[in-house]
Amino acid sequence: MSKKPRILVVNDDGITAPGIKCLIEVMKEIGEVTVVAPDGPQSGMGHAITIGKPLRLDKINLYEGVDMYKCSGTPVDCVKLAVNKIFKGNKPDLCVSGINHGLNNSINVIYSGTMSAAVEGAIENIPSIGFSLDDFTWEADFSHCRKYVKDICLQTLKNSLPQGVLLNVNFPNNSKPLAGIKICRQANAKWAEEFDERVDPHKRNYYWLTGVFQNHDKGEDSDVWALEHHYVSVVPVQFDMTAHHAISNLNGWNFNV
Template identity: 60%
Template sequence: MSEHKPLILVTNDDGITSHGIRTLANLMTQLGNVMVVAPNSPQSGMGHAITIAHPLRLYPTDIFPDFPAYECSGTPADCVKLAKNHILKDRKPDLVVSGINHGSNTSISVLYSGTMSAAIEAAIEGIPAIGFSLNDFSRQADFSHTEAHILAIARNVLEHGMAKGVALNVNFPAKQPEPLKGIKICRQADAKWQEVFDERRDPHGRRYFWLAGEFVNFDPHAEDTDEYALAHNYTSVVPCKYDLTAYDTIKEMQDWHL
């Protein structure tokens, strides 16, 4: 690897064989030296889980012939931790990119997303990071319309850096007949999943539950949200922090009799 080029770590939560990570890793070669460290199986919905109850396995793989790559038995957050503290212990990455996820990670989904948890883990370590997601769950999703925006956003992060503890959550609409209209810097929409647990019986008559439901947007007309941007064929960019402190509530609680 050239010491003069930025070092870019690529990971995801769909697994190292996904179409999205291959697209993202190949794009990053236009900006710097690339290394891939990604889960060896899908880890969607794992959030910021880390592996503590059993060993982590890490193996080099030749699935990407043009740059070094490793598959990990752990979560996306595990992948970033192992990359920084073991594989790249002598050099800190200049940028961590996660994705491209098959399926959007807007609004409340950022809390559940393994894609974004990898980016947030990098932010915890003071590394500029971006999570990329496409609002298309197909395993053969078309990512071609996202490439120019991915490169533009990543170039700007490499040039300008990121504030401490901040990672970008980038979501793309599925490919439409017309090109993307542009990039909007947004806030998370006020939305959540209205869950339904479908109760079923296995062949032995034992109960089990399957999570289902629908996504409900409580401010569909607000024009400054990620959901609005996607619905109107824009790329959404939301700066996210791992600090979940409700600072306004701290002030309100000063009047409590504790």
């Protein structure tokens, strides 16, 4: 690539998060950086879009040499606004999301605003990658991720991704040296919900969503396994949600209408 690649950076933890600061710094080493990120936390927003109220998009100046905008909407709104109003259809060469404070492996891909922003990038036919770290604290240390983030982005720009495919990259925390990169599939795991039930001062009940992550997958080719063994997990993700293998089964059903 002769010209510097143009890179869109987005996240779901909000534009002031340390995770996006790390991602911006690494992307500045690779290309021309544009940031469009939520003006506040948007974790767990999944693929939500804002249709019932208007959106704000305001230019701000947090980091030098970077074109930055904060957006009142969801992570997916950020990507849509970036493509339409900032890049004006001249799409960026890469869309990166994160680095998320907290893992987005396994089923979390579906709840995560970080990953949904990357999915939206892929729907827009932009090579897209979501990055997440196994540390949800605001003080999380992202330093051990930097060289992997850079290399995965450079390899993506060089090799290009198959049509309709993006990457979900998760990092172990910095408690042990990383074992390398492992290409994986999404583990068969889920959250067992537990609602913390409380009573407000007006005697009405309310609930906080909490839960316990349960891995039901014994495979050694899953992202959960890779992270447990201190690998950087890379899962190729697609937005064709068709269960193609089930079509012949369903064609055997005898509908009565």
